[in-house]
Amino acid sequence: MISKNTERYVISVTNRQHCGDMTDTVTERGEGSCRERNGVVYITYRAGGTLVMIKAEKTRVTVRRKGDTSSEMSYEEGKHTSFAYRTPYGTIDMNVFTKRISVNIIKGEIGLSYELEAGGDKLYNSMTIKMEKGRL
Numbered sequence: 672m673i674s675k676n677t678e679r680y681v682i683s684v685t686n687r688q689h690c691g692d693m694t695d696t697v698t699e700r701g702e703g704s705c706r707e708r709n710g711v712v713y714i715t716y717r718a719g720g721t722l723v724m725i726k727a728e729k730t731r732v733t734v735r736r737k738g739d740t741s742s743e744m745s746y747e748e749g750k751h752t753s754f755a756y757r758t759p760y761g762t763i764d765m766n767v768f769t770k771r772i773s774v775n776i777i778k779g780e781i782g783l784s785y786e787l788e789a790g791g792d793k794l795y796n797s798m799t800i801k802m803e804k805g806r807l
Contacts, residue, residue: 678704678705678804679702679703679704679804679805679806680702680703680704680705680714680716680779680802680803680804680805681700681701681702681802681803681804681805681806681807682700682701682702682703682705682714682716682723682800682801682802683698683699683700683799683800683801683803684698684699684700684723684798684799684800684801685697685698685699685798685799685801686698686796686797686798687796687797687798688787688794688795688796689794689795689796690792690793690794690795699718699723700718700807701716701717701718701723701807702716702717702806702807703715703716703717703723704716705779705802707776710728710729710776711726711727711728712725712726712727712774712776712781712802713725713726713727714726714727714800714802719738719739720738720739721736721737721738721739721740721741722736722737722738723735723736724737725781725800727772727774727781727800728774729772729774730747730748730749730772731745731746731747731748731772732745732746732772732774732781732783733745733746734746739758739759740756740757740758740759741757742754742755742756742757744756744765744767746767746769746772746783746785747769748769748770748771748772749769749770750768750769751766751767751768752766752767752769753765753766753767754767756789763789763790764789765787765788765789766787766788766789767785767786767787767788768785768786769783769784769785770784770785770786771783771784779801779802779803780799780800780801780802781799781800782797782798782799782800783796783797783798784796784797784798785798
């Protein structure tokens with residue numbers, strides 16, 4: 672359960688991506704903070720050289736990354752959005768159609784299902800963000 676106060680949390684973000692017969696799973700873990708205010712969840716953690724900030728509402732999730740990679744990704748249920756993903760090797764323009772968002776404050780879990788278009792490829796994604804009190 673997410674508390675109303677800022678406490679230390681282990682944040683786990685798992686993204687499963689499908690393209691044709693290929694499936695790839697990437698998990699990112701970091702220690703950070705998590706708080707809930709008026710039904711909105713605010714998460715901040717560091718993954719390697721990148722600071723990640725997540726704001727999760729009922730039908731919208733915004734993910735900001737600053738550091739080695741940087742971007743501001745906006746996922747809005749039932750809508751198309753676009754963003755630029757900046758890496759040390761260049762910028763990738765991406766388009767997203769978000770199918771589903773679920774925010775479960777009691778379980779400390781956020782789920783997203785979306786289609787991602789990048790470089791002419793269409794990728795099907797499911798992302799799970801879990802918050803557990805504690806330290807790495």
